[in-house]
Amino acid sequence: MASLELQGIVKRYKGQAVLDDVSLTVGDGETVVLFGPSGSGKSVLLRLIAGVVDPDAGRILIGGEDVTEVDAEFRGVGMAFQNFALFPHMSAFDNIATPLEARKARPDAIRAGVESVARLLKIGHVLSHKPRALSNGQKQRTALARALAGEPPLLLLDDPLRNVDAKLRFEMRLELPRLLATRGATVVYVTQDYKEAMALGDRIAVMAQGGIRQLGTPEQIYLEPASIEIARLFGDPTINLLDVKPSRDARGIFVGLSNVQVRLDGASEQAVGRDCVIGLRPEALSFVGPDTAGAIPVTVEAETPLNEKVVTLVRTVRGREILVSRPAGTPGPAQSAAHLAVNAKSALLFDRATGSRIGSGRRREVAA
Amino acid sequence: MEHSSPIERVLRAVALTLVVLFFMFPIFWIVLMSFQTNETILRIPPSVVFEPTLSNYKALLSGRLETAAGTLELNFLRTLWNSIFLSVTSVAVSLLLGVPAAYAFARHKFRGSEDIAFTLLSFRFAPPLLVLLPLTIYFQQIGLANTYIGLIWVYQLICLPLILWIVRGYFEDISADIEYAYRIGGHSWFATFRKIALPLAGPGIAAAGLLAFIFAWNNFVFALVLASADKQPVTVGALAFVTASGIQYGQIAAAIVLSITPTLALALYAQRYLVEGLSLGAVKG
Numbered sequence: 001m002a003s004l005e006l007q008g009i010v011k012r013y014k015g016q017a018v019l020d021d022v023s024l025t026v027g028d029g030e031t032v033v034l035f036g037p038s039g040s041g042k043s044v045l046l047r048l049i050a051g052v053v054d055p056d057a058g059r060i061l062i063g064g065e066d067v068t069e070v071d072a073e074f075r076g077v078g079m080a081f082q083n084f085a086l087f088p089h090m091s092a093f094d095n096i097a098t099p100l101e102a103r104k105a106r107p108d109a110i111r112a113g114v115e116s117v118a119r120l121l122k123i124g125h126v127l128s129h130k131p132r133a134l135s136n137g138q139k140q141r142t143a144l145a146r147a148l149a150g151e152p153p154l155l156l157l158d159d160p161l162r163n164v165d166a167k168l169r170f171e172m173r174l175e176l177p178r179l180l181a182t183r184g185a186t187v188v189y190v191t192q193d194y195k196e197a198m199a200l201g202d203r204i205a206v207m208a209q210g211g212i213r214q215l216g217t218p219e220q221i222y223l224e225p226a227s228i229e230i231a232r233l234f235g236d237p238t239i240n241l242l243d244v245k246p247s248r249d250a251r252g253i254f255v256g257l258s259n260v261q262v263r264l265d266g267a268s269e270q271a272v273g274r275d276c277v278i279g280l281r282p283e284a285l286s287f288v289g290p291d292t293a294g295a296i297p298v299t300v301e302a303e304t305p306l307n308e309k310v311v312t313l314v315r316t317v318r319g320r321e322i323l324v325s326r327p328a329g330t331p332g333p334a335q336s337a338a339h340l341a342v343n344a345k346s347a348l349l350f351d352r353a354t355g356s357r358i359g360s361g362r363r364r365e366v367a368a
Numbered sequence: 369m370e371h372s373s374p375i376e377r378v379l380r381a382v383a384l385t386l387v388v389l390f391f392m393f394p395i396f397w398i399v400l401m402s403f404q405t406n407e408t409i410l411r412i413p414p415s416v417v418f419e420p421t422l423s424n425y426k427a428l429l430s431g432r433l434e435t436a437a438g439t440l441e442l443n444f445l446r447t448l449w450n451s452i453f454l455s456v457t458s459v460a461v462s463l464l465l466g467v468p469a470a471y472a473f474a475r476h477k478f479r480g481s482e483d484i485a486f487t488l489l490s491f492r493f494a495p496p497l498l499v500l501l502p503l504t505i506y507f508q509q510i511g512l513a514n515t516y517i518g519l520i521w522v523y524q525l526i527c528l529p530l531i532l533w534i535v536r537g538y539f540e541d542i543s544a545d546i547e548y549a550y551r552i553g554g555h556s557w558f559a560t561f562r563k564i565a566l567p568l569a570g571p572g573i574a575a576a577g578l579l580a581f582i583f584a585w586n587n588f589v590f591a592l593v594l595a596s597a598d599k600q601p602v603t604v605g606a607l608a609f610v611t612a613s614g615i616q617y618g619q620i621a622a623a624i625v626l627s628i629t630p631t632l633a634l635a636l637y638a639q640r641y642l643v644e645g646l647s648l649g650a651v652k653g
Contacts, residue, residue, distance in 0.1 A: 052548040076554075099554055
């Protein structure tokens with residue numbers, strides 16, 4: 001097994017830095033998800049680790065050994081590509097066998113290796129087919145099988161579920177963690193899907209503009225996003241963001257939402273008097289009776305049932321739109337005039353100018 | 369397929385027939401001519417009704433041409449063999465040099481790579497006559513004039529840029545990820561070139577090779593200046609039919625039929641490789 005260490009990686013294309021001083025340590029057997037929008041440098045970083053692209057600066061260590069100057073074929077990693085990258089002129093069997101052939105394994109050992117990994121991925125019945133005869137799901141599994149076949153200590157998965165349909169993606173999202181656990185390999189996984197990132201990652205590295213913006217467990221990223229940008233990337237429906245200016249009185253810090261004082265008990269003193277953005281997750285809002293303290297009057301605009309939850313679009317007195325989500329089956333607003341309560345503990349305050357979150361280290365107990 | 373009315377289909381068939389007739393007529397007429405004597409060919413008005421004769425082919429194969437002015441020695445088979453030898457060898461050398469070069473240009477963007485690739489292409493812009501004069505002088509000085517090696521070398525001006533540029537495009541069309549995947553699997557770059565890039569660019573290489581073969585086969589001016597009688601290809605050899613006693617149209621036609629046969633056969637044979645898809649469902653489209 002192998003740990004992975006990236007030290008100050010820089011990569012430029014035509015003078016433009018796509019990776020700017022990226023450092024990351026992935027522990028032995030850990031799964032780290034690189035998450036970010038397209039163009040944030042995730043795929044390039046993965047190719048650098050694999051050794052098919054060379055960094056302009058920085059070092060790459062696999063298992064404590066500096067492999068920066070080592071060619072791809074000697075790094076002993078496995079990689080699955082977003083576009084599958086199967087060899088079109090070879091059968092699925094030969095595709096999966098390529099890493100084993102490279103080691104000059106005996107034919108019966110190759111056969112045994114391919115068949116065991118094919119069984120694991122349930123593609124044993126299509127091994128004789130050429131890639132063009134495979135469905136997208138089978139192609140994707142073949143590509144994964146090929147990456148796994150050599151039993152690499154370090155596995156790089158470049159958005160392998162991107163090009164498969166929603167049902168299969170959901171299945172694989174459940175199946176992959178078990179699959180990766182049986183291999184015990186260290187995994188770096190690239191995705192643009194926040195659900196995939198949360199489901200698969202021991203830790204998530206949120207990337208943007210060629211750098212890692214936040215590194216933490218899925219819980220930390222969701223509950224303590226470092227910036228507005230990151231808060232917006234995680235969660236469906238997306239987080240509600242409202243401009244506020246927190247003030248304080250004898251009872252503590254509060255913000256004014258639709259002329260109602262909403263108490264923020266956990267908020268940091270630094271936020272007082274600053275132009276802020278308050279982030280309210282749709283599930284941190286709930287419909288309450290008009291008499292509840294701190295209830296915000298709103299008008300219900302639309303309601304969308306989404307199987308396990310119901311999302312309601314409401315409009316505040318000042319005309320701002322807010323999304324509220326509640327578990328399906330729970331009672332919603334009876335009429336168009338309704339009131340909202342805010343779960344102050346999970347409210348997030350961001351600096352409006354810089355976008356970064358104000359006050360940290362206070363939310364641990366919320367997570368627990 | 370889209371639906372079309374019967375009238376539409378009939379019209380399309382008529383149009384296609386007209387186009388095919390238009391383009392195939394010269395070849396058809398040449399074939400007819402090759403079975404006629406000079407007298408019937410030069411009849412006015414011309415007619416498709418005639419008594420076929422094999423005398424033209426006999427003359428070509430036996431190497432003896434009987435004309436009104438007497439007997440003429442012909443070297444047609446020799447020139448045919450020269451054409452085959454020169455074209456095949458030139459294309460082989462071009463493939464050997466051009467395919468790895470095309471791969472390098474497609475995959476490795478080094479300093480000046482575009483300039484070098486373009487310079488190679490620019491060989492095809494220059495009028496052949498422009499290069500011929502200095503080339504002839506050089507070749508005479510270094511003893512390459514009137515040698516097969518010299519001719520094959522000059523033919524690289526025709527074949528190499530063609531193969532380089534066509535094959536390069538095919539290599540560029542192969543997703544780099546496919547090659548990355550093979551290398552990450554533990555194979556050297558040379559194994560990747562041999563086992564992945566070459567087979568996937570196969571149809572392109574075949575197409576480029578065929579095209580280069582046709583261009584080499586049809587070349588006239590290089591061979592005319594640089595080769596003497598025993599090294600001449602058919603294109604130059606056909607000049608022999610313009611004799612003192614007149615132009616031997618029948619023999620020319622027969623020579624043309626014989627000389628287009630190899631390229632035609634090759635094109636028909638290679639066709640199925642040419643149409644074969646390139647990516648074959650490798651990556652998601």
